[in-house]
Amino acid sequence: MSGLVLKLAPNERILINGAVIENGDRRTRIAVKSAHANILRLRDAIHPDDANTPVQRICYQAQLILSGDRPEEEGKQILLRGIEQLNQVFDDRDSRNLLTEATSSVVGGNYYRALRSLRDLLPREARLIAARS
Numbered sequence: 641m642s643g644l645v646l647k648l649a650p651n652e653r654i655l656i657n658g659a660v661i662e663n664g665d666r667r668t669r670i671a672v673k674s675a676h677a678n679i680l681r682l683r684d685a686i687h688p689d690d691a692n693t694p695v696q697r698i699c700y701q702a703q704l705i706l707s708g709d710r711p712e713e714e715g716k717q718i719l720l721r722g723i724e725q726l727n728q729v730f731d732d733r734d735s736r737n738l739l740t741e742a743t744s745s746v747v748g749g750n751y752y753r754a755l756r757s758l759r760d761l762l763p764r765e766a767r768l769i770a771a772r773s
Contacts, residue, residue: 643671643672643673643674643675644671644672644677644679645669645670645671645672646669646670646671646672646679646681647667647668647669648663648667648668648669648670649663649667650663650664650665650666650667651663651664651665652681652682652683653681653682653683654679654680654681654682655678655679655680655681655682655685655706655707656672656677656678656679657677657678657679657708658678658707658708660682676749678705678706678707678708678751678752679706679752680703680706680707680752680755684759685703686699686700686703688700693765693769694722694725694726694729694765695726695758695761695762695765696762696765697722698719698722698723698726698758699755699758699759699762701715701718701719701722702715702719702751702752702754702755702758703755705719705751706751706752706755712749715751716746716747716749719742719746719751719754720743720746720747723739723742723743723746723758726739726761727739729768730761730764732764735761735764738757738758738760738761739757739761741753741754741757742754742757742758745757
């Protein structure tokens with residue numbers, strides 16, 4: 641059975657199925673063997689006050705599912721609607737590929753992978769916002 645391998649820096653915190661886990665004072669590797677564990681590196685987490693752009697808000701919704709603060713079915717619908725709205729803005733091939741990957745991940749229940757795909761849109765969104773200013 642394969643799984644996710646997390647490489648943690650000293651004192652790094654992660655959220656696994658709603659529980660915050662902090663690494664010790666040395667680098668470590670953790671192999672997660674459960675197929676449907678919800679995992680979020682807290683250093684990558686978006687604070688609710690910082691979710692002030694469309695992509696950040698959708699990423700934050702994925703985080704809520706991963707943390708267990710949003711019921712999966714409700715969150716799935718919110719994510720799919722949000723991704724559909726982003727499809728209306730991002731029309732380049734690479735962005736569309738990321739959005740397609742995010743949609744497939746949400747439909748398959750892999751919210752971490754969806755979050756990773758959506759986070760890759762953040763620099764593109766920043767460029768779009770800067771160009772409009």
